Amino acid sequence: MIRFILNRDLISTTTAPGTTLLDLLRRERNLKGTKEGCREGDCGACTVLVGSRSPDGVQYRSAASCLLPVGDLDGKHLVTIEGLNGDGLSPVQQAIVDEGATQCGFCTPGIVVALTGFLLTSTSLAMEDALAAVEGNICRCTGYTSILRAIERLVASIDTILADPLNRIHTLVEASILPAYFLDMASRLDNIATNESPKTAHETPVPVAGGTDLFVQQADRLQNHALYFLSKDLRLHGIRIEKDTIIIGATTTVEELKGDTRLRERLPAWERALGLVSSTLIRNRATLAGNIINASPIGDLTILLLALNARLTIRGPSGVRCVSLDAFYRGYKQFDLNEGELVTEIRFPCPPLGNRFNFEKVSRREHLDIASVNTAMLVEEVDGYITKARLSAGGVAPSPLFLTRSSAYLSGKPVSIETVMELTQLVDAEIAPIDDVRGTAHYKRSLLRRLVIAHFVECFPRLALEELLP
């Protein structure tokens, strides 16, 4: 039995835990305001808000219901567009009407829910955050200009909303942005008896973290399969720093990583880099370990972690072991993880102050697209000489690649144009791209060469390398 609050009502369902929420809403609950578009997390038409109990109240995040298994909602508050309706139009809905920002209306519920999510979570309440909230929402009709105007109108009108997100729900209710039933949601969630993640003796359960890979690829197979929802194990979640090591729990989401001030301080390129991963809608669910185990040759997080010299802590039936990420992959989608083992933590040394860190990614569009080629570089420099370097690249080999020889070459070299030019040749000798839908092998070689130069443009502007980037 899975219990959660669906808008105003507590529901208990025996639906298979692997059923996607979108199907439960539309087929079993007749809640048709949540639209079915791509079923791959790409369009935002199915956006909902998931509220989880936190020490301070209830924390809401937007999510794509087409990729969200119902079993992961146990003990949570699920808000659909129907759950945002009050007596009249909310200010979010009114801004859309006033600016003519809806035509066929298919994308509108998702946009309203995503913008309400922005009002619930943004610390700045700035336009930039509002735009980030809808970066995963596609509209086929409006050309976006009217949607942009509606968002500007909304942002200009919210000066009465409290800046402190902890007390935000009260002011959002007062402003008629949320219905009043949100006010006692924390205590209602406390009274829901939840289950342990269900396990069966007959089959090995599939670990589900955010589900943003699993439910794109295998939603039908997983519907009736035994699943192990990792979100139930709070020990797998969170970011901490011990001595000079950053330790990240396996289920920490990409959006949480993006917002972490400690990581942003230590790695100035961090927020921009993580902003290039999918969209807010997907980042709210996608986890760090999920990216590693998906083992895509172009996994953005994996490429970043390779440059940061990450190690994995792995727990299994025969105990706990540690593996360096650069030794983890053995070929296309093959890696050093045995049946029954879980990645529990990812750790890497705190990058020293003054480090140079950069991430580059080329994809066909800025958001919601995986890379053709991506690369990360971490460099330490003393008096014009590189003392340590780690360079990684994706999309140029069967698995995410740590560029061992190229990284070693950089150590001890002067920061100069000659060093960069020689490096690009070494990188070229270390990769083995293939022709595929994301480009020819020749194109990917040429791309990586330019992206390696781009690292030095970003990290060492004094070299004035821009002219090498036609």
Ligand SMILES: Cc1cc2nc3c(=O)[nH]c(=O)nc-3n(C[C@H](O)[C@H](O)[C@H](O)COP(=O)(O)OP(=O)(O)OC[C@H]3O[C@@H](n4cnc5c(N)ncnc54)[C@H](O)[C@@H]3O)c2cc1C
């Ligand atoms: C629309 C869209 C856009 C995307 N854009 C990007 C992008 O720009 N860049 C990018 O890199 N990726 C992208 N992705 C892919 C995906 O979001 C990421 O790979 C994400 O980090 C996967 O994490 P997850 O928690 O959702 O994994 P899940 O789907 O839950 O799991 C993936 C795999 O990892 C296993 N697993 C999960 N956690 C553990 C653990 N702790 N121990 C052992 N096994 C585990 C699961 O069993 C499964 O095999 C995108 C996906 C979508 C749907």
Ligand code: FES
């Ligand atoms: S249906 Fe397109 S994101 Fe879910």
Ligand code: FES
């Ligand atoms: S109004 Fe038709 S898809 Fe946006």
